Amino acid sequence: xxxxxxxxxxxxxxxxxxxxxxxxxxxxxxxxxxxxxxxxxxxxxxxxxxxxxxxxxxxxxxxxxxxxxxxxxxxxxxxxxxxxxxxxxxxxxxxxxxxxxxxxxxxxxxxxxxxxxxxxxxxxxxxxxxxxxxxxxxxxxxxxxxxxxxxxxxxxxxxxxxxxxxxxxxxxxxxxxxxxxxxxxxxxxxxxxxxxxxxxxxxxxxxxxxxxxxxxxxxxxxxxxxxxxxxxxxxxxxxxxxxxxxxxxxxxxxxxxxxxxxxxxxxxxxxxxxxxxxxxxxxxxxxxxxxxxxxxxxxxxxxxxxxxxxxxxxxxxxxxxxxxxxxxxxxxxxxxxxxxxxxxxxxxxxxxxxxxxxxxxxxxxxxxxxxxxxxxxxxxxxxxxxxxxxxxxxxxxxxxxxxxxxxxxxxxxxxxxxxxxxxxxxxxxxxxxxxxxxxxxxxxxxxxxxxxxxxxxxxxxxxxxxxxxxxxxxxxxxxxxxxxxxxxxxxxxxxxxxxxxxxxxxxxxxxxxxxxxxxxxxxxxxxxxxxxxxxxxxxxxxxxxxxxxxxxxxxxxxxxxxxxxxxxxxxxxxxxxxxxxxxxxxxxxxxxxxxxxxxxxxxxxxxxxxxxxxxxxxxxxxxxxxxxxxxxxxxxxxxxxxxxxxxxxxxxxxxxxxxxxxxxxxxxxxx
Numbered sequence: 001x002x003x004x005x006x007x008x009x010x011x012x013x014x015x016x017x018x019x020x021x022x023x024x025x026x027x028x029x030x031x032x033x034x035x036x037x038x039x040x041x042x043x044x045x046x047x048x049x050x051x052x053x054x055x056x057x058x059x060x061x062x063x064x065x066x067x068x069x070x071x072x073x074x075x076x077x078x079x080x081x082x083x084x085x086x087x088x089x090x091x092x093x094x095x096x097x098x099x100x101x102x103x104x105x106x107x108x109x110x111x112x113x114x115x116x117x118x119x120x121x122x123x124x125x126x127x128x129x130x131x132x133x134x135x136x137x138x139x140x141x142x143x144x145x146x147x148x149x150x151x152x153x154x155x156x157x158x159x160x161x162x163x164x165x166x167x168x169x170x171x172x173x174x175x176x177x178x179x180x181x182x183x184x185x186x187x188x189x190x191x192x193x194x195x196x197x198x199x200x201x202x203x204x205x206x207x208x209x210x211x212x213x214x215x216x217x218x219x220x221x222x223x224x225x226x227x228x229x230x231x232x233x234x235x236x237x238x239x240x241x242x243x244x245x246x247x248x249x250x251x252x253x254x255x256x257x258x259x260x261x262x263x264x265x266x267x268x269x270x271x272x273x274x275x276x277x278x279x280x281x282x283x284x285x286x287x288x289x290x291x292x293x294x295x296x297x298x299x300x301x302x303x304x305x306x307x308x309x310x311x312x313x314x315x316x317x318x319x320x321x322x323x324x325x326x327x328x329x330x331x332x333x334x335x336x337x338x339x340x341x342x343x344x345x346x347x348x349x350x351x352x353x354x355x356x357x358x359x360x361x362x363x364x365x366x367x368x369x370x371x372x373x374x375x376x377x378x379x380x381x382x383x384x385x386x387x388x389x390x391x392x393x394x395x396x397x398x399x400x401x402x403x404x405x406x407x408x409x410x411x412x413x414x415x416x417x418x419x420x421x422x423x424x425x426x427x428x429x430x431x432x433x434x435x436x437x438x439x440x441x442x443x444x445x446x447x448x449x450x451x452x453x454x455x456x457x458x459x460x461x462x463x464x465x466x467x468x469x470x471x472x473x474x475x476x477x478x479x480x481x482x483x484x485x486x487x488x489x490x491x492x493x494x495x496x497x498x499x500x501x502x503x504x505x506x507x508x509x510x511x512x513x514x515x516x517x518x519x520x521x522x523x524x525x526x527x528x529x530x531x532x533x534x535x536x537x538x539x540x541x542x543x544x545x546x547x548x549x550x551x552x553x554x555x556x557x558x559x560x561x562x563x564x565x566x567x568x569x570x571x572x573x574x575x576x577x578x579x580x581x582x583x584x585x586x587x588x589x590x591x592x593x594x595x596x597x598x599x600x601x602x603x604x605x606x607x608x609x610x611x612x613x614x615x616x617x618x619x620x621x622x623x624x625x626x627x628x629x630x631x632x633x634x635x636x637x638x639x640x641x642x643x644x645x646x647x648x649x650x651x652x653x654x655x656x657x658x659x660x661x662x663x664x665x666x667x668x669x670x671x
Contacts, residue, residue, distance in 0.1 A: 001052060004045045005059065005078050008088060009139040011041040012095075012132045020129030023122040031125035035132040036099045042139070043092035046085075053085040060145050060209060072200060079145035079208060083520040086348060087142040087280055090355045094272035095135040097493035101363050102128065102264040104490040105370060109262075112168055127167060131268060134160040138273040142280055147196045147206040150281070154192065154245065157274045158185050164265040165258045177257035180598075184254040188244015195237025198223065202230060212287040212522075219291040235288055235295035238281065239302075246278030246332050249306040253594055255329055259321040263366030266321060270328040271359035276351050279335045283344040283521060290342065290524040297427040300340025304432035307333030307439045309592065314446035316578075316588045319376050320365045323450050327402060328358060330439055334417050337432050342527035343420035345512050350413035357401035357410055357501035360494060361450075364395035367490050368454060371483040372461060378450070383459035387483040392455050394494040399447040401501045403556045404440060406544045411553075412505030414440070415543070416512065416533060418552050423529040440552045444559025452567035506540050513537050 015038025019031040026034065062077035109123050137160055141153025158181075166178030196206070202218055203211045211218075221230040242248070247255040255275065259266055269275060282289060282299070289295055310329035317323045331354050338347035369376055371388055385392045401410035418440070421433045461483065485491065510516055513534045523530055537543065547553050566573050578585050590596065 001049070001057070001059065002061075004049055005080060005143070006063075007045045008042050008049065008092070009136050009143060011038040011045070012139070013136040014038055016129045016132035016136060019125050019132065023125035023129070026125070028124045031128045032099070032103050035128040036096070038132060039092060039096045039099050039135055042135070043089075043096050046088040046092045049080060050085045050089050053080065053082055058082075062145070066148070071204065072206070074148045074206065075146055076149050077145040078143045080143065081520040082517045083280075083283065083348065084142055086352060087276075088139065090276075090352050091135065091138050091142065091272045094355050094359050094497070095131070095268060097359065097497050098264050098268045098363070099128070099131060101267075101366070101490055101493040102131065102262075104487050105264055105366055106262065112170075114170060123167075127164075127262065127264075130160055130164050130167070131265060134164065134265075134268060134273055138277070141277055145208050147199065147208075147211075151192070151196060154241070154277060154281075155189070157277060158182070158189070158245070161258070161265075161269055161274050164269075165261040167261055167265070171260065173257075174260040177254075177260040180257055181254035184251050185244045188241045188251050190240075191237045192241025192244070193237075195234050195241065198230065198234045198237065208284070215287045215291055218288070229292065229294075231288060232292040232294045235285070235292045236298060238285055238288075239295060239299055242278030242282050242336075243302065244278070245281075246275050246336065247306075247329055248278070248302050248332065248336055249309065250594060252306060252310065252329050253591075253598055256322050256325045256591075259319070259325050263321065263362060263369060266325070267359050267362035267366070270325065270362060271355045275328065275332055276355070279332070279339065279347055279351050282336075282339045283348055286342075286344050287522040289339075290522055290527065293426060296340050296342065296527075298340075300337050300421070300424070300426055300432045301428040303333045303336025303338075303340055304428070304435035305333070306330070307337060308435040308442070311439045311442040311446065313588050313591055315442060315449060316585055318378050320368060320378050320381075320450065320454060321362070321376055323378075323446060324358070324361045324365055327361070327443070327446060330443065331358065331402070333439070334414060334436065337421050337436060338417045340426055340432070341417075341420045341424035341429060341529045342426070342523050343417065343424075343529050343533070344521045344523070345517050345530065346413065346416045346420050346533075348517075348521075349508065349511055350410075350417055353401070353409035353413040353501075353504050356497055356504055357398045357408070360394050360398035360497045360501050361402065363490070363494055363497065364391050364398060367391040367486040367494065368395075370486050370490065375461070378453045380461050380463075381454045382457045382461065383455070384483055385455040388455075388485045390485055390491045391494065394491075394498045395455070396451055397498045397501050399451045403444040403447040403560060404552065405444075405556055405560070406547050406553070407506075407540075408502050409500065409505035411547060412508045412540075412543065415547055415550075415552055416508070419533055419536075420529040423532040424527070425529075426527070437551060437555060441555040441559045444556035445563050446559075448560040448563035449567060452563055456568055457571055508543070509537070509539060 012035070015035035018026065018034045023031060059078060059080040062075040065073060065075050067074040106124055106127055109127070113123060134157065137153050137156035139153075141150060141157065144150045144153060162178045162182050164178075165181055166174045168174045199211055199218075200206055202221060203214050205211055205214075215231070218234065219229070219231040222228065223230050223233045226233065240251075243251045255270075258269055261269075289299070307330050310326050310333065314323050314326035314330065317326060331350070335347045335350050335354070338344070338350065367388065368381065368384060368391060371384070371391075372381060375381070397408065401408040404410045404414035406412075418433070418436050421429055421436055424432075512530075525531075538546070566577075587593075
């Protein structure tokens with residue numbers, strides 16, 4: 001099995017290297033064949049490993065020692081257990097679907113580049129190399145058995161996301177977006193490094209098993225500088241890292257802007273990689289988090305704020321991809337709330353179901369964008385249902401699952417989170433429960449708003465074509481482009497992802513209540529939310545029957561009905577409501593002013609510091625003193641030397657006499 005463990009991450013890496021280094025030799029077809037083959041191999045190996053883990057076989061071992069220093073050993077190794085196996089299946093399956101989908105989406109990528117752009121050369125091959133490398137990085141993260149390898153994968157997904165978000169580097173908005181993602185994630189990574197540093201300093205090891213074995217010892221210690229309980233300091237540091245990667249308030253601001261990248265990478269980032277890294281990491285660290293109620297309280301409150309306030313922005317967004325992006329933020333908030341309620345298995349369950357239905361929504365949005373000739377504004381869509389029946393059906397499935405309506409996958413995982421939060425005794429759980437209920441209603445509203453706005457009603461794309469419509473990237477439309485269904489290479493991944501978006505929730509019994517995770521997840525008996533959920537579980541059909549008489553179901557259904565009324569029955573009302581609630585709508589459209597604040601405080605501050613460094617440091621100190629000053633000093637010495645080196649013998653003799661006189665005078669005075 002060790003060979004299979006190696007194949008899982010390194011097959012995508014090999015594909016990435018071949019596509020990236022030999023792009024000219026293998027061409028476009030060779031690039032997608034080799035990378036898809038690599039990810040498919042990884043997926044097949046993951047399925048085999050998953051079956052082996054189901055049979056009760058696990059693995060925790062080191063591949064090699066990278067560095068030893070002062071008794072601290074830094075190693076590379078794998079931990080294969082039920083938690084890892086689930087993540088491997090999700091990452092490789094979604095990545096495989098995205099790779100196949102990319103063939104159709106990026107088929108005409110050369111149109112996105114200026115004719116003389118060198119960056120546009122072999123861009124198709126380069127994109128496949130990047131997404132395959134992204135898959136490798138995420139797999140190394142989830143398969144790690146120590147904090148060194150975890151941090152390697154953590155930073156690697158951040159690096160590749162930077163390259164992918166800014167892939168269309170000829171667009172200033174894309175460059176700004178990837179820089180924003182890079183900087184915000186550095187803030188989170190600072191806390192993450194502090195947490196790892198505290199573990200290394202006090203536990204004397206970076207191996208998971210060793211650290212978890214010392215968890216109770218760490219819980220009895222205090223941090224020497226601040227006097228905080230050590231375990232709380234460690235967990236808060238680690239969670240700050242998760243806030244960056246999993247885009248939790250207030251470190252969420254990079255995720256909506258990541259939509260500047262091509263749609264396939266939007267799906268990969270939002271569904272199965274990067275943003276799920278923080279959720280996975282906290283779940284993996286459950287033996288530590290269970291010893292700090294303070295850290296859990298912070299987790300559940302941050303998750304609640306993210307869930308509600310990001311969902312609100314989704315109801316005013318008109319860019320189809322950004323609606324789905326803010327939906328992702330809200331869903332990540334649900335997962336984070338589950339972590340804070342000590343319902344780690346529920347968080348991973350929602351991570352899995354969300355990966356499928358969110359991939360459907362993103363790839364469906366991309367299919368619409370293809371049909372609309374790169375138009376992303378839903379105000380210029382409408383009536384697409386009859387032109388794109390397959391895309392419409394799959395997006396509708398994704399929307400139902402996202403809204404949490406039975407019997408689709410999102411219902412089982414989202415309802416489980418709400419029940420776990422309701423049962424939790426962690427400080428802040430009541431606030432989180434209220435936010436979760438409000439977000440359920442809003443989730444139903446924005447999910448079906450997207451469906452009704454884009455696929456039903458009046459065909460507004462004709463008005464945009466005859467008027468002065470333009471898309472988000474500035475391509476003008478001067479004629480009607482009749483929408484059409486996307487090619488099979490796009491629709492087949494949509495169909496394959498729609499199946500688990502419907503059915504993956506039906507495994508809830510064995511996944512949550514059948515001790516599937518075993519020792520991979522640790523829950524303190526004092527945190528009894530999961531025990532209450534297990535006691536009340538009556539099977540899939542029993543949960544559905546109970547769910548339709550509970551408040552979350554009716555809230556989600558009410559949101560869907562309101563979307564139908566506003567965008568089908570009375571499509572004139574949204575404009576009226578927007579005008580009446582102008583101030584509130586402005587707050588949401590401004591995203592609570594956080595982007596403006598970041599622009600003023602960080603970018604503006606950086607510009608001020610940069611201007612000061614330029615004027616004072618570069619021009620005055622470096623150019624004025626170091627460069628020009630040294631040149632003037634050399635010139636002065638040269639002038640002095642020119643006067644001394646005159647070529648006249650009598651001047652040299654006179655200088656020698658003066659020198660001897662000075663030396664004799666000094667010698668006589670000393671004597």
